[in-house]
Amino acid sequence: MARLMEEQNLIDMNDEKETSSYQNSFNWVDITQGFFESITELELGELLHDELFGLFDAMSAIEMMDPKMDAGMLCNRGNSKPYTFSQAAITGVIKLDGLSPSEIIGIIDSTYACIVSWLEGHSLAQTVFTNLYLHKPDQIIDKTLKIFCYAVYKIIEEIRECIVKASVYEEEDFQSVMYGGYKLQPDITEQKTISMLREVEEELHRKSRIKPVDDETEREYNDGLALYARIRFTKMLYQVLTLMGRKEQLQQNLSGCQRLLCNCSDMIQIMIKTVNRGVKADEITNHPNVMGFDPMTNQRLLPPTFPRYTKIKPRIEALEYMDELINRFKIVTKITSYNNFHGALDFFLEFSRQSPCILSRSMLQIVYLPTANRVFGVHNFSDILKDAARNFIAPPALMPKSVLLQNHQAKEFVDNFLGHCANVFGTLLQTSGHNRARQRDRLAYLFENFANLQDEAERVDGYLHALSMKGDSPRPHLACFGTWILYHTLRLMVMYLLSGFELELYSVHEYHYIFWYLYEFLYVWLVSAITRADTFILEQDIHSESHKGRSGKKNAKSKKKKATARPYHLEILMYQALQYICGGFYKALVGFRLDGRIPLPENQFDCERVRYEHRLLPFSYLLTPPPVNYKKFIEYMNAQVNKKNEKATSESQYFDGCRYFHQAKNMLDRALELNPANSNTVNEINDLLKVAKTNFIVLKLLNGGHKKDSKEPPIFDFSCHQHFPIIKLT
Amino acid sequence: MDTHEQNQNFDTIMTNEEKFNENGEIKNEVININESAGKQKLRSWLNRHLRIKMTDGRILTGAFLCTDRDANVILGLCSEYLSENSEPRALGLVMVPGRHIVTIHLDI
Numbered sequence: 152m153a154r155l156m157e158e159q160n161l162i163d164m165n166d167e168k169e170t171s172s173y174q175n176s177f178n179w180v181d182i183t184q185g186f187f188e189s190i191t192e193l194e195l196g197e198l199l200h201d202e203l204f205g206l207f208d209a210m211s212a213i214e215m216m217d218p219k220m221d222a223g224m225l226c227n228r229g230n231s232k233p234y235t236f237s238q239a240a241i242t243g244v245i246k247l248d249g250l251s252p253s254e255i256i257g258i259i260d261s262t263y264a265c266i267v268s269w270l271e272g273h274s275l276a277q278t279v280f281t282n283l284y285l286h287k288p289d290q291i292i293d294k295t296l297k298i299f300c301y302a303v304y305k306i307i308e309e310i311r312e313c314i315v316k317a318s319v320y321e322e323e324d325f326q327s328v329m330y331g332g333y334k335l336q337p338d339i340t341e342q343k344t345i346s347m348l349r350e351v352e353e354e355l356h357r358k359s360r361i362k363p364v365d366d367e368t369e370r371e372y373n374d375g376l377a378l379y380a381r382i383r384f385t386k387m388l389y390q391v392l393t394l395m396g397r398k399e400q401l402q403q404n405l406s407g408c409q410r411l412l413c414n415c416s417d418m419i420q421i422m423i424k425t426v427n428r429g430v431k432a433d434e435i436t437n438h439p440n441v442m443g444f445d446p447m448t449n450q451r452l453l454p455p456t457f458p459r460y461t462k463i464k465p466r467i468e469a470l471e472y473m474d475e476l477i478n479r480f481k482i483v484t485k486i487t488s489y490n491n492f493h494g495a496l497d498f499f500l501e502f503s504r505q506s507p508c509i510l511s512r513s514m515l516q517i518v519y520l521p522t523a524n525r526v527f528g529v530h531n532f533s534d535i536l537k538d539a540a541r542n543f544i545a546p547p548a549l550m551p552k553s554v555l556l557q558n559h560q561a562k563e564f565v566d567n568f569l570g571h572c573a574n575v576f577g578t579l580l581q582t583s584g585h586n587r588a589r590q591r592d593r594l595a596y597l598f599e600n601f602a603n604l605q606d607e608a609e610r611v612d613g614y615l616h617a618l619s620m621k622g623d624s625p626r627p628h629l630a631c632f633g634t635w636i637l638y639h640t641l642r643l644m645v646m647y648l649l650s651g652f653e654l655e656l657y658s659v660h661e662y663h664y665i666f667w668y669l670y671e672f673l674y675v676w677l678v679s680a681i682t683r684a685d686t687f688i689l690e691q692d693i694h695s696e697s698h699k700g701r702s703g704k705k706n707a708k709s710k711k712k713k714a715t716a717r718p719y720h721l722e723i724l725m726y727q728a729l730q731y732i733c734g735g736f737y738k739a740l741v742g743f744r745l746d747g748r749i750p751l752p753e754n755q756f757d758c759e760r761v762r763y764e765h766r767l768l769p770f771s772y773l774l775t776p777p778p779v780n781y782k783k784f785i786e787y788m789n790a791q792v793n794k795k796n797e798k799a800t801s802e803s804q805y806f807d808g809c810r811y812f813h814q815a816k817n818m819l820d821r822a823l824e825l826n827p828a829n830s831n832t833v834n835e836i837n838d839l840l841k842v843a844k845t846n847f848i849v850l851k852l853l854n855g856g857h858k859k860d861s862k863e864p865p866i867f868d869f870s871c872h873q874h875f876p877i878i879k880l881t
Numbered sequence: 882m883d884t885h886e887q888n889q890n891f892d893t894i895m896t897n898e899e900k901f902n903e904n905g906e907i908k909n910e911v912i913n914i915n916e917s918a919g920k921q922k923l924r925s926w927l928n929r930h931l932r933i934k935m936t937d938g939r940i941l942t943g944a945f946l947c948t949d950r951d952a953n954v955i956l957g958l959c960s961e962y963l964s965e966n967s968e969p970r971a972l973g974l975v976m977v978p979g980r981h982i983v984t985i986h987l988d989i
Binding site: 177178179180181182183185186187188189190191192193194195196197198199200201204208209211212213214215216223224451 | 917918919920922923924926927928930932935936937939941942946947948949950951952955961963968970972973974975976977978979981982983984985986987988989
């Protein structure tokens with residue numbers, strides 16, 4: 152205590168003055184010397200702390216002066232302090248007026264590079280707002296730059312709103328946080344922004360009419376054109392974003408958008424061609440190198456997490472990204488032609504398969520369901536689902552002229568059921584908007600919802616069945632809604648298992664039970680569900696025909712319809728082909744195992760049962776199809792391998808696999824002959840054909856004893872199809 | 882037979898725990914009695930506000946939570962100041978390596 156009292160007298164007067172100037176509540180005493188003397192009494196490795204503070208807490212501390220953890224460290228490095236907008240303007244570091252066109256082009260392109268980097272998951276503070284011009288656009292004198300800066304504010308506001316609203320992002324996709332006091336200009340309306348942009352655009356256009364006479368004016372002329380394209384692009388991009396994000400009159404807006412998007416594409420092509428007209432375009436740096444950009448300007452706004460070093464995309468790559476974004480927007484606008492739900496769902500899944508960027512993903516979500524339960528903001532989502540169920544399996548209760556729903560209770564049950572469907576299918580659509588890795592996680596959670604829907608569907612079917620059988624024209628109503636939900640459940644199960652291949656989650660020694668599950672259960676169930684729907688629709692047609700027969704008028708017409716019916720022919724063929732392909736893989740993999748060509752994990756670190764159960768865990772929520780446990784799998788395997796009391800050879804497995812791939816090929820050929828309307832389906836069939844044909848040949852070779860003694864593991868090449876590999880022997 | 886064995890096991894576990902507790906308590910008392918003046922002084926500063934100036938000129942203020950022989954200091958609820966008169970930036974729990982400490986001030 153005495154020493155402490157001594158130290159009280161050692162108050163550093165200077166320090167006190169300093170502190171009092173910014174923190175009056177503290178009374179600082181220098182203890183540096185005492186501190187450094189005292190710590191020498193501690194043992195090596197001994198920590199001095201309170202009993203409430205432990206080593207575990209200490210672990211989570213940020214280490215200062217470690218460049219990997221200390222974001223603030225960069226701020227004091229070197230002597231150049233980051234300028235604020237006003238400082239930079241006064242000292243002339245940034246020009247507010249009299250910028251040359253190539254300077255403005257450089258700033259615009261760099262700003263787009265920042266926007267693109269933001270869309271790739273970096274924070275706004277480290278990307279777009281490293282542009283000092285955006286800090287105080289109202290003080291910029293140059294009109295083109297000023298209006299552009301205003302427009303950038305509006306554009307990022309629209310983007311942010313769209314992404315937040317669709318909410319299909321995770322922290323790795325997008326950062327919605329606005330650090331610091333950057334207010335998105337609320338006082339400038341949308342119309343004002345567009346008219347200001349139009350004004351600048353027309354001004355630039357007028358200038359470009361003066362034809363060049365010599366080299367000097369030619370350069371100016373071309374710079375002017377390049378600048379014109381950029382302002383025009385900015386204007387139209389903003390228009391597209393506002394139109395697509397609007398709930399009202401969505402259909403009309405989107406047709407307007409298509410024209411705008413085409414113009415955007417034209418302009419972005421000019422921008423890509425003229426990217427070198429901007430200043431310092433040829434330098435390659437990690438951050439924009441033109442006037443007004445300072446990577447450090449917002450360093451202090453960052454949260455105290457590990458600093459993320461933001462590498463801003465090069466200008467040319469950013470413009471190419473924008474070009475692709477515009478093309479993806481064009482695809483998104485096509486969703487409006489899908490009025491039936493199944494078509495729309497396939498559209499969503501196909502769109503997601505191409506791993507689109509966060510903005511286009513979000514846009515698709517808010518275009519299709521701008522408000523919950525309103526498709527395109529107009530149709531009731533439950534009604535759309537009702538149509539989907541009717542088209543799928545024609546449940547008697549949903550058919551026109553049906554008297555079943557005149558029963559009050561029955562109507563309530565069906566309406567409730569469709570309401571629940573709307574919730575779950577809404578979640579499914581949203582799930583398909585997430586990035587591919589997150590989708591798998593979310594699918595696993597969806598199975599619980601689908602299990603509940605299955606249960607409800609069964610009860611509704613049961614009630615309607617009992618009601619229907621009591622009525623005048625009794626018709627069975629069993630397993631109508633149930634089959635429809637089961638069909639979707641099975642599709643999700645297949646998607647879940649296949650996504651593991653795409654995400655490279657499975658090891659090769661796990662492939663055989665994944666393919667076995669698909670081959671032996673999921674595709675079989677799927678085919679049977681669709682077949683049931685198919686026959687049910689046929690029965691419904693016959694039923695309604697016999698009713699119409701009395702009026703005897705439309706007979707000819709409905710007969711014609713019958714000839715072209717069997718709407719599921721193609722889908723059944725596809726699933727059967729896929730089933731055979733999976734069977735082929737399964738057989739091939741068992742063959743490789745028998746030959747000892749699949750590297751297995753070390754015995755003591757491995758438990759196949761644990762892996763199997765982990766891979767199929769999400770299916771345990773479901774009652775139909777019942778989950779197949781590991782014991783059954785092993786029994787099946789043993790039965791297959793030891794057929795007829797004699798040990799199976801790998802050759803017989805290769806032979807079976809070979810046959811399966813051949814059957815798959817025949818099915819696919821037949822599917823192709825049906826001339827599928829959708830070009831995606833045609834591409835899919837062709838890819839699968841290539842896989843089936845190649846693997847057929849490989850297995851045929853193996854069956855013939857090719858490289859029999861080789862222990863080299865085969866290579867599974869997913870470059871042709873993301874789920875079904877081509878087997879290669881080395 | 883089984884229950885008897887279990888009871889026996891249980892007893893041995895109990896006695897072990899007791900011993901462990903006893904040892905722990907004795908050890909703690911020893912530390913408290915024999916703690917040197919320097920350690921006592923450091924202990925008296927625990928949970929008080931410190932203001933640390935680092936080699937790069939930044940100033941950190943926060944609650945003193947922990948230190949060791951190399952003067953590595955852990956501060957809780959820490960704020961960072963670029964210079965004397967600048968705005969603070971909240972950092973939370975930080976560890977300042979002893980070799981980067983220039984001065985330490987205590988709030989009294």
